[in-house]
Amino acid sequence: MNRAGPRRAGPVLWIAAAAGYALLLSPVVVVAVVSFSAGQFLAFPPPGLSLRWYQALFANAEIMTALATSATLAAVVTVLSLLVGLPTAYAIARLTFPGRRLLADLLAAPLLLPTLVIGLALLLALQPLKLVATWPGLVLAHCTLAVPFAVRIMTTAIAAVPAELEAAARTLGSGPVRAALRVTLPLSVPGILAAAALSFLVSFDETVISLFIVGPRLTTLPVELFRYAENRTDPLVAALSMLLIVIALAVVLLVERAAGLTKTLAKD
Template sequence: MNTIGRTTANWIILGLTLTFLIGPFLIIILAGASDTEFLAFPPQGLTLRWYAKVFTVESFRASFMLSMGLAIFGTLLALVLGVPAAYALNRYDLPGAETVRTIVAAPIIVPGIIVGLALLRYVVVPLDVTVTMALFMAHTALVLPYAVRVVSSSMHNLRGDMEEAAVLLGCSRFQAFTKVVLPNIRGGVLAAFILGFVTSFNQVPVSLFLSGPGVRTLPIDMLAYMEITFDPSVAALSALLAFMSLAIVFVAERLLGFSRYV
């Protein structure tokens, strides 16, 4: 195959790949703008009224706030637990460190349906945990592996002698961590927060098992809404959430070099 033929083949493959990746996103955007009373594609006329309606649905507003709270505070708690864990795993020769890494990664490896069912059966029901607390515990557990792995990657690139120098100059171990280690891994910590936030906010399988009457995350509320209504507002909301996630990742990449950590 000559050079022109290879170039043409490469462009065709690239076009097909982009169509596969971006096509569903474009379909959702256009379906949410369809000027019909039902979800349809290709759209029959264009309107923004379904995008406007999203903000008037009370259940969407309530579930959005719940999802935001779970994503923010669940990720913060995961970082509070994950940063010291990543520090210990990288700085000390701990017995069973590989086993600990495997256990921490379990929520990623195990399917979400199994995690949700296990939490419901062996934690929520026996301990009579409230729905909100159960969701908070689950989302924290799901985000923790990302916190440990991303921060570990950042810690791995930090020279250990910098911390030792701070200790020799009179700092305690805690002071050396807060004044030397933490400022140098802040990019990794912020990257872990963003990755955890996006993962938690869009979580479906675990939330499906742990949601209860009147307490549902936004993805679960969208599923419930589609059971009784088939208008384009769900497509419009999906497009808005996709834009939000893309904006977060884009800003993180521009400011932090997000791809270096994930």
Template sequence: MDERRASPGLALLAAIMFLFLLAPVFVVLPLSFSGEAILAFPPTSWSTRWYSQLLVEPKIKDAFLTSLGLAFLTMTLSILIGLPAAYALVRLKVPGSEFMMSLFTAPLLLPSIVLAIAILVVFASLGLLGTFPGLLAGHLIVTLPYAVRVLSTTFSGLPIACEEAASTLGASPLMVFWRVTLPLMTPGIAATAALCFLVSFDEVVLSLFLSGPRVSTLPVEMFHYVETRTDPLIAALSVLLVGITLVVVVVVDRTAGLARTFAK
């Protein structure tokens, strides 16, 4: 493989783009340690009071636990539904597989606001607005296309000769899948889990339409919080969320390898 070094101009442009993307973090991080009662940059005093305040803010705590449970359930169901769907589309070559793949991934082509309004209209007639099952169903609509796409790509990249060799040695189709296919798919499953978890945990547009006074997610509570208050608590929460995202990415990298996972 040709591994020529990038030209200085291209390297400089890449560095500028990285700085541009990371600029909000460079602003939010010092703000989260501000000792002021309102947002002011740069801070004139320093404190960790806003991180402590997160532990006693009831709406933030409840919304965080709701988002955590919602993201975990969404991730689990996305894999349980997406894995057999991807297997059928790629390995079994069911009739109309290309059309079904397009149907599965269609939500990715719609603007978030359009998809949210469509789901709102349907869920309103079903009585699912402002309920946890409604949020879970809505998030599944968003994450399933990612799961099916990543898992289908993983199936396409697997060496089918290994499965055929296991079959010729007398293994049943279920045993082949469990002992050969599934272990080979570990990087793809890890990528799907991380992607679905983060997409669900960070989903705000759809959650704004589907949440209510009985159940609300963390991004929705953050949105409502900044409408009425201007203290650095949200900056502290944002830093924690960036940290959680980095932890998820590092775990995927250490267990499955980002290059192997996303370069199938």
């Protein structure tokens, strides 16, 4: 009996894939080249190559302060997203209760709404509470986007763990909480790490919502980039963009190496 093996990709598919990668990566290549420009203005190709704009970037006190703010904010948002999202994801994936479907739909709502609408709504809600331009206000605003992402990924990861394993642990004497912590949770670690990485990146790269919440003394790196680009057209903007890209890539590669982010997200 002949079994057909996996089909090889034809030349047309290879060409289409190469064209797709070129289309996606060409802007990054252009920004990377411009970030090493020796000129005074954004231009491609650059008149020469230099590290002057990276030196200017790391010497800029405002940008470095915004970088520290974004990193700290993203770390706090990640921890809160996991603390809130993990029990919520377990309840949606494992338990049966009235309003379960409604809860899942409500958590998915921020993913469907334009961030401009969410930002304006948060501004109107936080302003009377005097939380605008404060750390609690920024954390709450970023959690509005990060928590739904974390819940979605962890729900998929928990649902992928066979419920029979947890049931077997309970028949052997483990309580519901212990069975969940000793069986389901360890097997869901790749999904939890993926949710943590995505929560960090969502918070670190968020611009639109942050524009509504930040103030003159408390700003994030993407907002600082936006403000800088409004008034200047030098290659420091490209150097700062490359810094954002490198940080995001480092987070993704770290989680991919630790838990297989690609495989985890592929289960969704």
